Amino acid sequence: MxxxxxxxxxxxxxxxxxxxxxxxxxxxxxxxxxxxxxxxxxxxxxxxxxxxxxxxxxxxxxLSDTKPTYQDRVERPGLSHTPRSEKEEISFNMNKRDTYEKYTNAIKDLLASYEDGHQTEELKYMNCGEAGEPGPSIDRANEDGEEKKACRFYKSWLEDCSGLKDDNTFGFRDGKPCLIVKFNRVVRYTPTAPKNASLPEALQANFDPNRIPIHCTSKIGKDKGKIVEIKYFGFGGFPLQYYPYYGKKLHPQYLQPLVGIKFDIAMNELVHMECKVFGEDIDYSDKDRYQGRFNVKLRVSNE
Missing domain, CATH: 1.20.5 (Single alpha-helices involved in coiled-coils or other helix-helix interfaces)
Known part of the structure; x- marks a missing residue:
């Protein structure tokens, strides 16, 4: 079937x-x-x-392997500080090393390449001025294809913020912490110094046409009385002889100029600070808190 x-x-x-x-x-x-x-x-x-x-x-x-073809979307300059803060706050007890050790370690890591012994090779480094002596921008664009020498910048120029005077505690042990501030790198960018009249009154007396100055103030009015003193070390800003930066291939040893800022503030108080740089081509944006400025909250405890 x-x-x-x-x-x-x-x-x-x-x-x-x-x-x-x-x-x-x-x-x-x-x-x-x-x-x-x-x-x-x-x-x-x-x-x-x-x-x-x-x-x-x-x-x-x-495409060029030495400079970006398009960088019009790069916000410049970005301003950053070390140590970085969580939620913009740096809080520690000056009598307890473990509360500030992570901050001092971050600064030590940053300054490692600024040691004198790392800048000895004459074929890779050159002197572009002594500390406190800003100079004009050094344009070496006609050397395309050639590796550029890096301007020396010694961490000893940061004085109280170098760690050399206080066993690498950068003021934290004494309750007067340092922040190390720098511009972010932008290839072939040279900042333009501000006009004297556009500066805050506190900066006008020390105006230098070859320096991008930086200034820190209280973010909110009620904190003004909590600030005892703010000191700036290095060049007191960003000297133009360190610009422009030519990229990793042409400028592999490049050292960004640094500014050490030492804060002496009231103990056991939260102080809101704002630090800004000033230049003709420097703008500030509410969308980017690090464009030309940064905010930080500081609390130093001794209890």
Missing amino acids: ADKGVDKGAGKGFWGFVWNSESKAFMGRTGSSWLKILVFYTILYVFLAMFFFATIRMLMFS
Whole structure:
């Protein structure tokens, strides 16, 4: 008795599709048809591969390996400080080393490349001025393709914020903490010094056309009386002779100029600070809290 539900032609129909002995067709195509389609797709994919390779080569030829072709979306300059703070607050007890050790370790790591012994090679480093003596920008664009010497910057120039005077505690042990401030690197960017009249009154007496000054004040009015003294070390700002920066390939030893800022504030009080740099091409943005400025809350405890 024949099995019900079995299509006897199903298997024959499938195998007949795979190989048709009458037309000599494999899966519906004859040998010549398969050859034509194989040749067509081979030519197509070879063309697409060559087109892709050619476009990539054209793109690579249009790019420079020493400077970015487009950097108009880079916010400049960004201002950052070390140690970085969690939720913009640096809080510690001056009598308990473990409460501020993470901050001092961060500063030590930053200043490691500013040790005198790391800047001895005359082929890689050069003197661009002594501490406190800002100079004009050094334009070396005509040396394209040549590795640039880096301007020396010794951590000893940071004086009270160098760690050399207080066993690398950078003022934290004495309740007068230091922040080390720097510009973020932007390739071939040279900041423009401000005009004297545009500066806060506290900076006008020390105006220098070859320096981008920095100034810190209380963020909110009620904290003004909590500030005893703020001192600035290094060049008192960012000297122009350290700019521009030419990128990692041409300027591998580049050292950013640093400013050490030492805060003497009321004990056991939270003090809101704002530090800003001033220059003709420096703007401030509410969307980026580190564009040309930064805010930090400081609390020094002795209890």
